[in-house]
Amino acid sequence: MYNLKRLLSIVEAIYIFYMFRIFKTRKFFHHPLEIFLQKTTFSDWMKHPISDRSYSNKICPFGNFMGIVLAIWIIYVEFNPDPQLLLLNKLIWIIATIVAFITNLNAFIYLIPCLIIEYIKINYSNKF
Numbered sequence: 001m002y003n004l005k006r007l008l009s010i011v012e013a014i015y016i017f018y019m020f021r022i023f024k025t026r027k028f029f030h031h032p033l034e035i036f037l038q039k040t041t042f043s044d045w046m047k048h049p050i051s052d053r054s055y056s057n058k059i060c061p062f063g064n065f066m067g068i069v070l071a072i073w074i075i076y077v078e079f080n081p082d083p084q085l086l087l088l089n090k091l092i093w094i095i096a097t098i099v100a101f102i103t104n105l106n107a108f109i110y111l112i113p114c115l116i117i118e119y120i121k122i123n124y125s126n127k128f
Contacts, residue, residue, distance in 0.1 A: 009078035012117045013071040019110040020067025029105040058106040
């Protein structure tokens with residue numbers, strides 16, 4: 001069952017990389033704070049499409065970069081399960097979730113399957 005947990009982490013890393021870097025859609029979910037942040041952001045680093053007109057990746061350059069970072073982080077934590085690192089892992093997921101929710105609701109929605117997987121890995125790790 002140990003291999004199942006590893007496989008789950010690898011699939012999770014591939015999923016987050018794909019959704020944040022490659023996936024394209026016309027559907028865009030947003031909240032009013034997002035539109036405000038888009039207008040007040042001084043850098044293109046945090047700007048992303050906020051309309052349903054274009055078929056594109058709805059993640060900003062910062063989110064594209066974080067897709068790579070989170071994918072690497074998931075694999076790193078899986079192959080180096082130190083107790084302190086696992087605690088840091090929880091903190092990183094909390095921060096990633098809050099930042100995604102505030103800056104881009106699409107990114108938050110894309111994170112939901114990963115949050116479920118992380119919850120399962122944390123709470124049921126001794127069962128597989």
